[in-house]
Amino acid sequence: GAGVSQSPRYKVAKRGQDVALRCDPISGHVSLFWYQQALGQGPEFLTYFQNEAQLDKSGLPSDRFFAERPEGSVSTLKIQRTQQEDSAVYLCASSQYRDQPQHFGDGTRLSIL
Amino acid sequence: AQTVTQSQPEMSVQEAETVTLSCTYDTSENNYYLFWYKQPPSRQMILVIRQEAYKQQNATENRFSVNFQKAAKSFSLKISDSQLGDTAMYFCAFMKHEMNDMRFGAGTRLTVKP
Numbered sequence: 417g418a419g420v421s422q423s424p425r426y427k428v429a430k431r432g433q434d435v436a437l438r439c440d441p442i443s444g445h446v447s448l449f450w451y452q453q454a455l456g457q458g459p460e461f462l463t464y465f466q467n468e469a470q471l472d473k474s475g476l477p478s479d480r481f482f483a484e485r486p487e488g489s490v491s492t493l494k495i496q497r498t499q500q501e502d503s504a505v506y507l508c509a510s511s512q513y514r515d516q517p518q519h520f521g522d523g524t525r526l527s528i529l
Numbered sequence: 530a531q532t533v534t535q536s537q538p539e540m541s542v543q544e545a546e547t548v549t550l551s552c553t554y555d556t557s558e559n560n561y562y563l564f565w566y567k568q569p570p571s572r573q574m575i576l577v578i579r580q581e582a583y584k585q586q587n588a589t590e591n592r593f594s595v596n597f598q599k600a601a602k603s604f605s606l607k608i609s610d611s612q613l614g615d616t617a618m619y620f621c622a623f624m625k626h627e628m629n630d631m632r633f634g635a636g637t638r639l640t641v642k643p
Contacts, residue, residue: 449629449631451631456635456636457635457636458533458620458622458633458634458635458636459574459620459631459633460633461629461630461631461632464629464630471629472629472630474630475630505572507572507574509574514627514628514629515562515624515626515627517564517576517579518576518631519576520566520573520574520575521573522571522572522573523572523573525572
């Protein structure tokens with residue numbers, strides 16, 4: 417596609433449920449990033465992939481958060497046993513290489529009830 | 530740790546006028562990138578302008594220009610001839626050279642009034 421695609425656009429889950437958020441980057445982009453954006457705040461870095469390798473997961477807030485990119489294209493961010501503080505917009509971005517400008521998707525708004 | 534500060538939570542400007550958004554950052558690094566992103570209500574972050582720290586010349590993209598003061602660690606965005614479509618949240622961001630995590634400020638909500 418022409419841009420970064422994220423699905424679903426909105427996700428509502430009950431506390432304790434597991435959720436999976438999908439990111440389809442721009443074709444050919446080596447680098448993929450996940451960010452968490454709380455209401456009224458700027459995005460915060462979660463994790464970075466270079467192709468299928470997860471090279472940096474320093475921003476993941478707990479071991480309930482897990483991300484993968486098994487074939488070096490589509491990525492999934494999984495949150496297990498969701499809690500209310502996980503409510504946020506989750507943004508995915510991709511770039512040709514690490515230092516190149518990042519292109520963002522529209523994000524997934526996650527609401528935990 | 531690098532921090533990015535945007536001291537103006539909200540700003541407004543009349544259509545066709547000029548507005549400047551402020552950003553300061555804190556780092557001990559010498560090689561880094563600075564960015565301004567625009568986020569309209571649709572949520573998609575759109576890159577407005579990018580500055581490489583080793584370049585002294587200020588970046589310009591059409592009506593958007595920056596005033597990069599490396600010694601003062603300041604990176605302001607000037608929007609000339611403001612248009613209604615410029616209404617959005619604007620985020621200043623910092624990234625060290627050859628690193629992965631981009632650090633964002635808290636944002637400035639800009640409203641362009643007709």
